[in-house]
Amino acid sequence: MVSRGNKIWVDGNLLEGPDADRVSLLAHTLHYGVGAFEGIRAYRRQSGSSSIFRLRDHIVRLFNSCRLAMMEPRSSIDDVCDGCVAVLRDNELTEAYLRPISYLSDGSMGLLPRDNPVVTSIVAWPWGAYLGDDALNRGIRCKISAFARHHVNTALTAGKLCGQYVGSVMAKREAQLDGYDEAILLDTMGCATEGSGENLFIVDGRTLITPPLSSGILPGITRDTVLVLAREAGYEVLEQRITRDQLYLADEVFLTGTAAEVTPVREIDHRPISGGTVGDVTRRLQERYFEVVKGHDTTHPEWLTEY
Numbered sequence: 001m002v003s004r005g006n007k008i009w010v011d012g013n014l015l016e017g018p019d020a021d022r023v024s025l026l027a028h029t030l031h032y033g034v035g036a037f038e039g040i041r042a043y044r045r046q047s048g049s050s051s052i053f054r055l056r057d058h059i060v061r062l063f064n065s066c067r068l069a070m071m072e073p074r075s076s077i078d079d080v081c082d083g084c085v086a087v088l089r090d091n092e093l094t095e096a097y098l099r100p101i102s103y104l105s106d107g108s109m110g111l112l113p114r115d116n117p118v119v120t121s122i123v124a125w126p127w128g129a130y131l132g133d134d135a136l137n138r139g140i141r142c143k144i145s146a147f148a149r150h151h152v153n154t155a156l157t158a159g160k161l162c163g164q165y166v167g168s169v170m171a172k173r174e175a176q177l178d179g180y181d182e183a184i185l186l187d188t189m190g191c192a193t194e195g196s197g198e199n200l201f202i203v204d205g206r207t208l209i210t211p212p213l214s215s216g217i218l219p220g221i222t223r224d225t226v227l228v229l230a231r232e233a234g235y236e237v238l239e240q241r242i243t244r245d246q247l248y249l250a251d252e253v254f255l256t257g258t259a260a261e262v263t264p265v266r267e268i269d270h271r272p273i274s275g276g277t278v279g280d281v282t283r284r285l286q287e288r289y290f291e292v293v294k295g296h297d298t299t300h301p302e303w304l305t306e307y
């Protein structure tokens, strides 16, 4: 079980104790899945200070998810950003994963949420490598999932919305039960989209290719970070649809996400990628990423919120 920080932020108040994260059984989101959340990491840097990575970008995405789902948080973007800092400071967490969530509380039951308040909470806990240290070092084995990524017209794919994760959880379970580390979901036309909780990149020589936002993927903040860092490092970067053949034949494949960071893929459906090892481009971008989020690199101060 996750050992969370004791203090939880709820719409401007830091609450503590067993009642702090109690949610009503009649909370609308619990039944129908209309809620939005974020996953954010704070790192202890080599300088000794700690900083939250791309805090405001995450909270802006939270508010965009809420807009898509027609939810109006009672707190402002600034309030929620301040709340994230307060949760880390008050729980004395120098490195952590932050989980802000906006949900519809109890009020009306039935599909139409008439008077259900939108509650925004933030909880934090220490979290190491999402797919394990071995995954970051040696790469992971992936399976093309039997579950497709939502079609852009059946879900609000740009939103990080609670109910939309049923498909991702099923894909993850299927992959694990079949002996793989992670699932890669195709879209309904058969092109690759993303992992169950990560965006997808392939490397072809000195070119990086990642599916475009219009393919129904989550607009990942790590994806955006890697696009910036790759361009700065002189790689060509294309946002293009990726076929299953391209995946199998790619020089390198990797996944990106706040939780998964930059995770190399060494095998897909029993086909070794990069000879079953971690490719040079992936390794360089992974090193660059960690240098920016927790190393000495300060070329992107706009991405770091010290606390």
Ligand SMILES: Cc1ncc(COP(=O)(O)O)c(C=O)c1O
Pocket: 039, 160, 168, 194, 195, 196, 197, 198, 199, 217, 218, 219, 220, 221, 222, 223, 256, 257, 258, 259
């Ligand atoms: C479905 C999905 N795709 C991609 C990502 C990666 O997004 P980010 O890099 O913003 O964490 C996540 C994680 O939030 C996710 O849940």
